[in-house]
Amino acid sequence: MxxxxxxxxxxxxxxxxxxxxxxxxxxxxxxxxxxxxxxxxxxxxxxxxxxxxxxxxxxxxxxxxxxxxxxxxxxxxxxxxxxxxxxxxxxxxxTRPTLGDVIPDYIEKHAKVHNRDWKRKEALLAKFTTLHGQRIDEIKRADVVKACDVIHKSAPVSANRALAHLKHLMGWCVERGMIEANPISGMKPLSKEKPRERVLTDNELGALWAVCGDEGYPFGDCMKLLMLSGQRRAEVAEMRWSELDLEKRLWTLPSQRAKNGRQHTVPITDAMMDVLRRVPRFLGSDYVFTTTGKSPVSGFGRLKDRLDRSLPEGTEPWIIHDLRRTMSTNMAMLGVPQPVTEALLNHKTGVVSGVAAIYNVYSYADEKREALCKWNECIEEITKTKNDPQPVGCGDARSLGRV
CATH class of the missing domain: 3.30.160.390 (Integrase, DNA-binding domain)
Structure with missing residues (x-):
């Protein structure tokens, strides 16, 4: 202060x-x-x-x-x-540094090198404000428990994530000789987390698509591409023009940007092309979604607040990551084989792994394109205007897919 x-x-x-x-x-x-x-x-x-x-x-x-x-x-x-x-x-x-001294050093020397989402790690470690002024060698398990209790009151899941990052930071300090032992080694998360099961309904997807249309570029178009492609938020938000081959209709996500560190290819469907054609291009910038030309869009928390205010009253709570689960669930209903869905989502549990993955970058290319086209057609049916004389729901499209 x-x-x-x-x-x-x-x-x-x-x-x-x-x-x-x-x-x-x-x-x-x-x-x-x-x-x-x-x-x-x-x-x-x-x-x-x-x-x-x-x-x-x-x-x-x-x-x-x-x-x-x-x-x-x-x-x-x-x-x-x-x-x-x-x-x-x-x-x-x-000479002994405080936790507040160590965190920037840890972020610079470790997190930025090994973690693509290092900003999230930095934000979670910043929650231990009560410990920042304490010398790193004087922090005890009881101190961390007390700090985690404070975080847990308002954000239980964040408390678990923050604890995990602090554990790793302490281990890093042990490796560098700053402390003799990790005082929170083996400390369990404060609460048990339930895996999310939220899947957006057809009506919710249609409403979200309409709201994103009103939002426009860059966030609205970015969200539409998230819905159509099923890829991770950061991967779409940080998309580069140099990654897109519009002639071959292929988006190649480099290993440096993929969460699992593995190069990934995503087919570009007609619906995705329609979105990309409307996107303005900043002179001298490689970012597809940007407001400055110098950096990708950010501030999805504020975007989510705007979307929630615009969605119909009574919409169940949701997060942006639920869009991937929604696509995966619908693809199963459309009859898409699980290995193809896993390959599209770029999950480590997908079709190929280890050495084979190096030689199978384009594995299931045709199957992925066909599956993504089915899903995009499904979204198109959902988002048809009420003026359509014979609107076909996504349920009907899924039934056709199963047949």
Whole structure:
């Protein structure tokens, strides 16, 4: 928390028995007042020295006054800037990083290298706000349990995911010698998760398609392509023109962008082509869905809120990922073999794996195209206007598929 520190303010601050408090001074850069759970008030300097973020203890209040702390910080900052800072300055240096120091390092050195969805990991680790100021070697299992309980109250599933990411971060710290052992190794999730079973009905799909039409480019068109292709949200949202072969009607998703790290090909149907033809192309940009030309679209949480407000009252709760399950379920009703559906969804449990997968990038190409065309025809029937003299429901199309 950042504010202008005053002696009156410091004297009036009471300790929080559940967590330490940090107040950053607005007048002196780097000066932090830390109030422990027991009430000890300590002046510190937070500063990057020789490439590492350090916390330097200045002294305890009121033995060291606010004015003296600011002057001492000014002296140390001068010594650092002029290259004359040494340990013999008399200022105690805490070399052990806090969790707040470790998270950016972990994201940069590990998550960005190994996890395509590293931003989600970063956001979940940010939920451990009560632990960010605690030294990484002082974090105990009980501390994590208490922090997870706070997250669990408002977001049970997020608490499980956040815990999983924190476990991995702690293991990474062990490997790098920051701590001797992982304090939360073997810690179980706070709640048991039920696998989602939500499948959108024909009426819900039709309503969603109409709402996406009103939404327009880029989000509405992106959502339509999600419905038609059955691919993952990030894979469609980050689609590049260079991945599309419009002449051969093929979208090749590179292994770097696929969730399972395996190159994937998706047939481009007539319905998908209709969407792509309407998409404006930004000069010098490779992104299909973008507002700036420099980055793909983002902010799907706000989009989901808009869609929910526009959908008919009484629509059951749903998430964007449910569209993949909806396609998979309908394909089974259309008589599409499960291996073909798995290949279309690019699941690891699909037709090929291991070495065979390397030589079967285009496995089931014809079958995938035929299956996706069936599904797109089904959506077309669902989304026909009420003015159609003889509307055919998707149920009828599925019956024809089974026959």
């Amino acid at each position: 950042k504010r202008k520190l005053t002696t009156k303010f410091i004297e009036g601050q009471k300790p929080n028995p559940s967590k330490r408090l940090d107040f950053r001074d607005e007048l002196m850069s780097g000066l932090v007042l830390r109030i422990s759970t027991s009430g000890t008030k300590t002046f510190c300097l937070h500063k990057r020295i020789n490439g590492k973020m350090r916390r330097l203890t200045i002294g305890h209040f009121p033995v060291v006054s606010l004015a003296e702390a600011r002057e001492r910080v000014r002296q140390v900052l001068y010594e650092i800037e002029t290259g004359r800072f040494e340990d013999r300055t008399g200022v105690e240096v805490e």
